Amino acid sequence: MIVLFVLAQGTAMGAEEKRPYKIGSVFSYTGPGAFLGDRMKTTVEMMVESMNKKGGINGHQIQLTVYDAASEVTKGVTAANRLITQDQVDIISGAGNMSGISLALKPVANRNQIPIIANTGALAIVDPIEESRWMFKSHLSDREIIGKAIEYWNSKKITKVAMLSDTTGFGKSARDELRLQEPNSGIKVVSWEEFDMNATDLTPQLTRIRSAEPEVILFWTVAASGVVIMKNARQMGMKQTLMSGFGFVVPRFMTMAGEAAEGCVLVSLRYPVGPQLPDADPCKKVILQYTEEYKAKYGSEPDVYGAEAYDGMLMAFEAFKMAKSFDKEKLRDALENLNFIGTNGVYNKFSPKRHYGLTKDDAVVFEWRGGDWKLLMGAETR
């Protein structure tokens, strides 16, 4: 009897040891944020499939479960809870691809003590670090992007800027960042305006901006209202350069805005201008390899958001590789010590005090000209 019992325990533990690594993902692939989440979902599915074909990680197969947050905070939180309680995942890579959702998942991560990797911008996701033990970012935060924008403005001797941000977590975070960095930056924000993400007419806000006479208009959203901004501004005869951040790197939006998008400057991660990067850039190889793999499987090209999810999933893979365990605490510790080359940078700046791996030197500036991105200011990764 006792022998049988011990044997049974042994096989039970053996089964437990060999079970697949379970990764959960929450992406918004419907709703206004859908164009961001779409490539993210297909990218991580491709990665898991190809990793499993190569034999998995540490001999374990990977089981991926993806849920849709539909661009809504409540749905995102429900999806995460489902992944944790129902699907019992070991780690979550992908926090709704919208800052508002990722922020809402922080208490979920803390309560359930499970690491969550977010592919979104807002700094508040991993700051203050004392409250963000379980949250990690594969992405730059708006702190770095705004910082790079200021660097760009300084290099072009631009001093007067208008800020037109949407009222989501993403927009508000950027607005706060700009306010924080404005003193002693060499630039002055002459107009602060806000708009609803689903707005269809931005002429009132642009009218007020026009009276303030900025040299550049920085608009901040991920939604189609950005296209309306570009069109409205040009229709109103405003000649200022239009700039936006890493949430608006969408060629389709640019073509929709037509002439109005010509010369639109974006501050972003380096993926979209991958082929234009110097060969010495360590990420170039990873970028080209990812693009090729994605094209081979899906027949279309990925985009910078897919690349962010790629890096986010690499983070999860590396965590499993290093920790060699299902233990969430061990995975969490591993995430604080990552060191690998992704599509958007060399991820080696993680530490117990810093839960995102990229710096301002990983940001690039490019513009939309003649139907494609043109690199203006490169990355300075070491």
Next chain:
Amino acid sequence: MSELLQFAFSGIMIGSVYGLVAVGFCIVYNATEAINFAQGEFVMLGGMMAAVIFKSWGWPLPLVFFLAVTAALLLGLICEKMTFGLCRDPRVLNLIIVTIGLAIAMKGAVMMIWGKFPKDLPAFSGEKPLFVLGATLMPQAIWIVLISVAVMLFMRFFLEKTTLGTGMRAAAADKVAASLVGIPVRWVSTLSFGIAAGIGAVAGVTLTPVTLTSYDHGTMMGLKGFCAAILGGMGNVYGGFLGGIVLGVVEAFAAGWGSSGYREVVAFLCLILILFIRPSGILGETGRERIAKI
């Protein structure tokens, strides 16, 4: 001064669209006493179909406009037959809930068929702005206002001066009496739905060059149009249109002078205020006539 004018232009343009949507609500309400909460989705559908037809075949815009509106009208007729027509207990409350279901179904169907990405349509006569006293006016805005006013006037003419229109109003006033004098009450309901759908589509097609359209565009449009209809007096075509203009202008000025982030709140604030102060709306019937109906 130019700022004020800019806000006014923006407000009147979007207000005309709200007004058209409100007219659509009025038509269906007049014929069936029900609020058609799928009205906003027909606006979205009009714009969507026009954008898809144009992208796929590149036909001239007037043809695309005509096709989109006709398609929406037919779809409206079919939807009514399939929903209200099959309703075993056509009480007003049931009909309203049916329209909510229809709205959700339409939105989902469009999302599945045409995807989540926004779609655009070229402006009817180009995008070169006109400059009026320091404010810019887009030609498309003029199209929107002209077409909306034309449709509104046509609807008023239709309801008051044509036999069919008078028959519709009779059926709305008293179904039993109307059927006694030979008015096909069921058919009136179907027709009203079709007309409302067509009007919604007109609003959608004219607005899409300015705002783009996507599968979730209809919900807000429907809500704003509903507010406009209540504001102006539910059931009164002129009132609905006026309500739309008032709503659009108040919104534009609130965004321009006040906090631009809370523009959307204004519509619903207006609704609450009008319901407190004058529930029958600006041009609506007062309590007197309502009791007389019983």
